[in-house]
Amino acid sequence: LFVMADxxxxxxxxxEVIQYIYKSSxxxxxxxxxxxxxxxxMGFRVGQGxxxxxxxxxxxxKDELDVMKFICKDFWTCVFKKQIDNLRTNHQGIYVLQDNxxxxxxxxxxxxxxxxxxxxYLAFTCGLVRGGLSNLGVKSIVTAEVSVxxxxxxxxxxxKM
Amino acid sequence: MSRQSNRxxxxxxMNAELFTLTYGALVTQLCKDYENDxxxxxxxxxxxxxxxxxxxxxxxxRSSVGRCQDFRETADVIAKVAFKMYLGITPSVxxxxxxxxEFSLILESNPLVxxxxxxxxxxxxxxxxxLCGVLRGALEMVxxxxxxxxxxxxxxxxxxxxxRMKFIKRMEENLPAGDEVHSRICVPC
Numbered sequence: 001l002f003v004m005a006d007x008x009x010x011x012x013x014x015x016e017v018i019q020y021i022y023k024s025s026x027x028x029x030x031x032x033x034x035x036x037x038x039x040x041x042m043g044f045r046v047g048q049g050x051x052x053x054x055x056x057x058x059x060x061x062k063d064e065l066d067v068m069k070f071i072c073k074d075f076w077t078c079v080f081k082k083q084i085d086n087l088r089t090n091h092q093g094i095y096v097l098q099d100n101x102x103x104x105x106x107x108x109x110x111x112x113x114x115x116x117x118x119x120x121y122l123a124f125t126c127g128l129v130r131g132g133l134s135n136l137g138v139k140s141i142v143t144a145e146v147s148v149x150x151x152x153x154x155x156x157x158x159x160k161m
Numbered sequence: 162m163s164r165q166s167n168r169x170x171x172x173x174x175m176n177a178e179l180f181t182l183t184y185g186a187l188v189t190q191l192c193k194d195y196e197n198d199x200x201x202x203x204x205x206x207x208x209x210x211x212x213x214x215x216x217x218x219x220x221x222x223r224s225s226v227g228r229c230q231d232f233r234e235t236a237d238v239i240a241k242v243a244f245k246m247y248l249g250i251t252p253s254v255x256x257x258x259x260x261x262x263e264f265s266l267i268l269e270s271n272p273l274v275x276x277x278x279x280x281x282x283x284x285x286x287x288x289x290x291x292l293c294g295v296l297r298g299a300l301e302m303v304x305x306x307x308x309x310x311x312x313x314x315x316x317x318x319x320x321x322x323x324x325r326m327k328f329i330k331r332m333e334e335n336l337p338a339g340d341e342v343h344s345r346i347c348v349p350c
Contacts, residue, residue, distance in 0.1 A: 005219065005220075005223055005246045005247055006179075006180055006247060006248070006249065008216075008219050008223075008247070009180055009216070009247045009248070010179050010180045010183060012212045012215060012216055012219075013180060013183055013184065013187070013212065013291075014183065016208045016211055016212050017183070017187055019211070020187075020204075020208060021190075038190070042183070042186040042187070042190060045182075045186050045189075046179070046182040046183050046186050049178065049182040049185075050178060050179065050182060078179070079179055
């Protein structure tokens with residue numbers, strides 16, 4: 001039985017990209033913010049690219065919630081081989097996507113001292129979601145937070161165009 | 162077409178492209194950060210090396226491949242197991258040197274370069290150079306020093322993509338003093 005391990009390859013690449021973005025930067029708030037932005041922008045372009053090759057079928061989604069469900073199920077399964085565990089919304093354009101075992105965090109140790117590094121491992125994915133939504137016609141701001149590794153929450157704020 | 166089958170096809174497409182697109186974004190970033198192609202090539206090789214030294218463990222855990230008896234076996238494992246597992250392609254192994262210490266991997270298609278065109282001012286860029294570093298790093302972890310480079314590249318107008326691998330030497334393991342050094346893993350034929 002032959003199983004593809006392309007997901008592992010992506011994880012290695014993702015980690016290496018983070019190391020690269022951070023290695024030449026100095027420490028400090030400003031610099032960290034710049035690195036996060038770079039990672040997020042890379043993720044954005046990739047997210048756009050992932051959706052781009054879909055059939056351009058505008059009748060596909062009946063509303064915003066339908067789009068978000070797609071992100072939580074199909075999109076997340078494709079990228080992370082699992083669905084989002086929990087989706088909540090205030091029905092006013094804010095969605096919280098909870099992943100209880102986020103793939104890109106599982107290699108990071110669970111110790112508290114690593115918590116400060118967790119945002120680095122979330123930035124690309126925030127961009128991925130933002131980029132995917134963008135090509136589905138939805139403008140958004142996406143942030144993420146970790147409380148207890150490896151669980152994390154992605155917050156999507158829909159921007160009215 | 163039903164909505165469901167649309168999504169299944171799209172799912173498959175999306176999955177294959179995540180690595181390719183991310184790699185493309187990385188190369189784009191490197192081209193912004195470095196002044197010339199040679200620097201980008203070096204950086205890609207270095208990053209590939211860092212990935213390779215970790216990937217080998219992942220590979221050995223997944224593949225249950227045993228010790229290779231010689232470099233020929235190594236070549237087959239790389240082409241038929243590793244490439245297939247991580248990139249979904251099986252390059253052919255050809256052009257062996259008479260001494261059996263050098264061979265080529267021929268890739269009919271290179272998944273890294275789907276939809277990629279080199280812009281005019283990047284003629285020296287070895288776009289897929291990460292792969293060379295990965296192979297070099299992975300093999301170093303099993304005590305083989307190799308040289309890896311692209312000798313043909315479809316992005317630069319060649320018909321196929323060819324990776325040339327040359328065995329340099331077997332590396333000694335770091336063993337605690339007092340242990341006998343048994344020859345392990347790969348020995349050139």
